[in-house]
Amino acid sequence: MGSVAVIGVGMTRFGKFPDRSVEDLGREACWNAIQDAGINPREIQAAFCGHIYQGSVAGQRVLVELGLTGIPIYNIENACASSSSGMELGCLGILSGQWDVVLAFGAEKLYGKIQGAIAPDESDIEGDLGIVAPGFWAMRARRHMHQYGTTSEMLARVSVQNRRNACVNPYAQFRKPVTVEEVLASRLIADPLHLLDCCPIGDGAAAAILVSERVVRKYTARPIWVAGIIVSSGTVDSGTSDSTFEDLTDRAAKQAYQRAGIGPQDVDVAELHNCFTIAEIVRSESLGLVPRGEGGRWVAEGKTAIGGEIPINPSGGLIAKGHPVGATGIAQVAEIVWQLRGEAGERQVEGARVGLTHNRGGIVGGTEGAACCVTVLKR
Amino acid sequence: MGSVAVIGVGMTRFGKFPDRSVEDLGREACWNAIQDAGINPREIQAAFCGHIYQGSVAGQRVLVELGLTGIPIYNIENACASSSSGMELGCLGILSGQWDVVLAFGAEKLYGKIQGAIAPDESDIEGDLGIVAPGFWAMRARRHMHQYGTTSEMLARVSVQNRRNACVNPYAQFRKPVTVEEVLASRLIADPLHLLDCCPIGDGAAAAILVSERVVRKYTARPIWVAGIIVSSGTVDSGTSDSTFEDLTDRAAKQAYQRAGIGPQDVDVAELHNCFTIAEIVRSESLGLVPRGEGGRWVAEGKTAIGGEIPINPSGGLIAKGHPVGATGIAQVAEIVWQLRGEAGERQVEGARVGLTHNRGGIVGGTEGAACCVTVLKR
Numbered sequence: 085m086g087s088v089a090v091i092g093v094g095m096t097r098f099g100k101f102p103d104r105s106v107e108d109l110g111r112e113a114c115w116n117a118i119q120d121a122g123i124n125p126r127e128i129q130a131a132f133c134g135h136i137y138q139g140s141v142a143g144q145r146v147l148v149e150l151g152l153t154g155i156p157i158y159n160i161e162n163a164c165a166s167s168s169s170g171m172e173l174g175c176l177g178i179l180s181g182q183w184d185v186v187l188a189f190g191a192e193k194l195y196g197k198i199q200g201a202i203a204p205d206e207s208d209i210e211g212d213l214g215i216v217a218p219g220f221w222a223m224r225a226r227r228h229m230h231q232y233g234t235t236s237e238m239l240a241r242v243s244v245q246n247r248r249n250a251c252v253n254p255y256a257q258f259r260k261p262v263t264v265e266e267v268l269a270s271r272l273i274a275d276p277l278h279l280l281d282c283c284p285i286g287d288g289a290a291a292a293i294l295v296s297e298r299v300v301r302k303y304t305a306r307p308i309w310v311a312g313i314i315v316s317s318g319t320v321d322s323g324t325s326d327s328t329f330e331d332l333t334d335r336a337a338k339q340a341y342q343r344a345g346i347g348p349q350d351v352d353v354a355e356l357h358n359c360f361t362i363a364e365i366v367r368s369e370s371l372g373l374v375p376r377g378e379g380g381r382w383v384a385e386g387k388t389a390i391g392g393e394i395p396i397n398p399s400g401g402l403i404a405k406g407h408p409v410g411a412t413g414i415a416q417v418a419e420i421v422w423q424l425r426g427e428a429g430e431r432q433v434e435g436a437r438v439g440l441t442h443n444r445g446g447i448v449g450g451t452e453g454a455a456c457c458v459t460v461l462k463r
Numbered sequence: 464m465g466s467v468a469v470i471g472v473g474m475t476r477f478g479k480f481p482d483r484s485v486e487d488l489g490r491e492a493c494w495n496a497i498q499d500a501g502i503n504p505r506e507i508q509a510a511f512c513g514h515i516y517q518g519s520v521a522g523q524r525v526l527v528e529l530g531l532t533g534i535p536i537y538n539i540e541n542a543c544a545s546s547s548s549g550m551e552l553g554c555l556g557i558l559s560g561q562w563d564v565v566l567a568f569g570a571e572k573l574y575g576k577i578q579g580a581i582a583p584d585e586s587d588i589e590g591d592l593g594i595v596a597p598g599f600w601a602m603r604a605r606r607h608m609h610q611y612g613t614t615s616e617m618l619a620r621v622s623v624q625n626r627r628n629a630c631v632n633p634y635a636q637f638r639k640p641v642t643v644e645e646v647l648a649s650r651l652i653a654d655p656l657h658l659l660d661c662c663p664i665g666d667g668a669a670a671a672i673l674v675s676e677r678v679v680r681k682y683t684a685r686p687i688w689v690a691g692i693i694v695s696s697g698t699v700d701s702g703t704s705d706s707t708f709e710d711l712t713d714r715a716a717k718q719a720y721q722r723a724g725i726g727p728q729d730v731d732v733a734e735l736h737n738c739f740t741i742a743e744i745v746r747s748e749s750l751g752l753v754p755r756g757e758g759g760r761w762v763a764e765g766k767t768a769i770g771g772e773i774p775i776n777p778s779g780g781l782i783a784k785g786h787p788v789g790a791t792g793i794a795q796v797a798e799i800v801w802q803l804r805g806e807a808g809e810r811q812v813e814g815a816r817v818g819l820t821h822n823r824g825g826i827v828g829g830t831e832g833a834a835c836c837v838t839v840l841k842r
Contacts, residue, residue: 136519140542141825144696144832154714156694157834158548159540163519169537173552180558315535317523335533446520453523455536 087297088175089307090461092121093418098257098288098406100195106138106289110146110191113289113411117187118150121293121303128293129183130156132174134167134190135410137197146191146289161410164357164445165315166190167290168413168457172313174294184299189291190415192408198285217359218282222274225362228328229276231377234365236276238380240267242361243280243403245389250400252430255415257286257406281361286406290415308421311438312343312460317446317453328377333370333444336458341372344460346438348372351394351460353423353433355416356442358401364388368396371442371458395433398423413443413457424463438462466676467554468686469840471500472797477636477667477785479574485517485668489525489570492668492790496566497529500672500682507672508562509535511553513546513569514789516576525570525668540789543736543824544694545569546669547792547836551692553673563678568670569794571787577664596738597661601653604741607707608655610756613744615655617759619646621740622659622782624768629779631809634794636665636785660740665785669794687800690817691722691839696825696832707756712749712823715837720751723839725817727751730773730839732802732812734795735821737780743767747775750821750837774812777802792822792836803842817841 094116096109110133118125131152133143143157160170167190174186228234244264250256262280270279300307316339318332341347354373358364365379373394374382382388388396399405399419402412420439422428439461446454473495475488489512497504510531512522522536539549546569553565607613623643629635641659649658679686695718697711720726733752737743744758752773753761761767767775778784778798781791799818801807818840825833 140515140540141832141834142540144825144834148832153697153832155696156548156551157541157696157832158552158694161519161538161540162536169535172535173537173556176556176559176561177552179560180555182555182558315537317534317536318532446523453520453527453532453536455520455523 088178088310089295089297089300090292090310090417090421091295091300091303091307092117092293093291093421094120095255095290095415095418096288097255098286098408101287102195104287106142106191106193107146107149109193109287109289110189111149113191113291114146114150114187114189117291117293123185123293123303125150125152127185128152128155128187129185130174130177131187132158132160132170134160134170134413135192136161136163136166137194138192142191162445162455164409165413165443165455165457166410168441168443168459169315169455171292171414171417172315172457175310175313178294178296184296186294187291188294188414189289190411190413191289192410193287194285194408195287218274218277221360221362222277224327224366225276228362228365231328232380234380236268237264238384239276239281239361240264241383242364243267245383246358246397246401246404249390249398249431250404253400253405256400256404257284258404277360283359283402283407286408288406288408288411290411290418292414292417306425308424309462310459311462312340313457314339314343315455315457317455328366330366330370332454332456333367333442336456337371340458340460346460350438351440352436352438353395353398353420354440354442355397355399355401355419357444358397358403359407361403364396364401367442390431390433398428398431398433416441416443417459420461424461467557467673467689468676468679469671469689469796469800470674470679470682470686471496471672472670472800473499474634474669474794474797475667476634477665477787480666481574483666485521485570485572486525486528488572488666488668489568490528492570492670493525493529493566493568496670496672502564502672502682504529504531506564507531507534507566508564509553509556510566511537511539511549513539513549513792514571515540515542515545516573517571521570541824541834543788544792544822544834544836545789547820547822547838548694548834550671550793550796551694551836554689554692557673557675563675565673566670567673567793568668569790569792570668571789572666573664573787574666597653597656600739600741601656603706603745604655607741607744610707611759613759615647616643617763618655618660618740619643620762621743622646624762625737625776625780625783628769628777628810629783632779632784635779635783636663637783656739662738662781662786665787667785667787667790669790669797671793671796685804687803688841689838690841691719692836693718693722694834694836696834707745709745709749711833711835712746712821715835716750719837719839725839729817730819731815731817732774732777732799733819733821734776734778734780734798736823737776737782738786740782743775743780746821769810769812777807777810777812792820795820795822796838799840803840
């Protein structure tokens, strides 16, 4: 799939914005992407809006404020993988020949709608029994510790590293460093996970402009290519398989690598769905970026830091950049585009040519359903 | 777009099902479509679920009950045009070469979630001021009466005709005939619209199996072709333009006719979004099926009845078949597929070769945003 390119990205800062509407946040991100691409908004032929909690026709509500009506607009929900799923559909629409220029964005406002952990869906029996996200990930952490000798300190180092990266990311929700001691001293949420092992809720938006190979040279001499983008789904891997590994992530990643004609060893920088510190470890392994069982040690040894063997979440990830759920997938794409262009400032991964995003969501407790999107981007 | 075919459709009866979950309803419709297509569920490569109110990853929750995991699943929200928007995206995915067999469905459970008219979104200022769906359509009815001499009796005849059609539709919510007198004597909702001028809320699901031209002959010798399918969006036309006509419907229809290489005069049967009796009149005109201003008279003269010049809503439409919002678009497709195959029983439009669906939704009050999907199907 070498024939779709990203020519512009943009986002809002992630954070707590009680005075801003989702329309306002979405508009800012879309406008930033439009300006970054240097296109006239009228050239956009279709738009995909990823969100979970913003009500009916949220995409239309955002875009009418930019004067964008009359084009096909789709609202895509796939839990935390909503905007990346929309981006994939935008790519397919371009590849079908239907459109040449597509806007894909995600916008979410969680503050004021949600308190603490996201509540289980009424049909989610395991969620009702207490297996909400922190409890679920706590069990995976315990298993990883048991199986591979991962420690609470290693988990804390994931948080420390993401916070450090976020300190130099102007879009990040938390731009204050934390220490291992502070993470371990923070409130226990679900043993062994402390408050600073968990991502926050947040408000924010992110957007990308996608174009066909046919028209890309009209807009830029240095496109970022979507070398592979795969959406898959499955049940959450709890209990039946080894909970230290994610089958769904593995499956989506293998397909994306194949599509892109690369292997995990070719990835120079990755943004992955680290909703909890343990999630970064499990997913870095499931994506094949880090040897199985070594995720905790690699973080402790600095191998996933900027400048390390495989820099992971240079943006600060969900833990520190923030996680306005529907916006997260395209915010990851924005970070990778900036990295591949060499525009990531103090958090730049030098010489990055191939980047990966991993965005994953779904009902937590077990058998209900989940979605995952893995994207390989190349300059 | 002659290269996507519908090889199977299925639905649940629409109605009030307090004891059934949306997963249960969705599964029944999908299974019916799978059986109708005569395929093995494992051949399905991607799925699109249209809904508004069913919570996160509803499509995954439905499909896990059919054992369908591991494929890409997308939840599409476009108000009342949700499942038709998903169907269009499924077609684009097939045309891109990504998939050969796609399941598109809609599932919605409104009873227990919604009472009376659907409440306005919190950002919908006009809705907050009282311009909810019945009020909005009442104003359009008044304007149509003023401009074209349409009468309350003509509106009532739309209801009478849809009820009559629904009496022979086993999937319909209301299978009891009504008279003009009964419609006019029913409770006034928003003058001049009475209760029986309005569609009900409901529970239900509908599904379709889409395949590429490449593989269609493997499954059937008599596919129904998607000759044109267009999603568009826009603001609801209230005030600035002639409210007796829908620009967005007109625009989507013209694109769909062009794609299919036909004109409105070539349509043999149509299912259109008649959420109110006046909506059937306005939309039959906006689609070009009935001369402008003549919609009321054509109904009164039986020209849109089964056996008339252009049979409209032989299924009973939203008014009598019911309107579980996310399911409506694909339920329209199911009806047209049955009509084109000659399988519509007592409500069969004889010799129908070209059918049209029109599915439309959005925030009612005015400037916020709407979605519309028009599909041309051919045998």
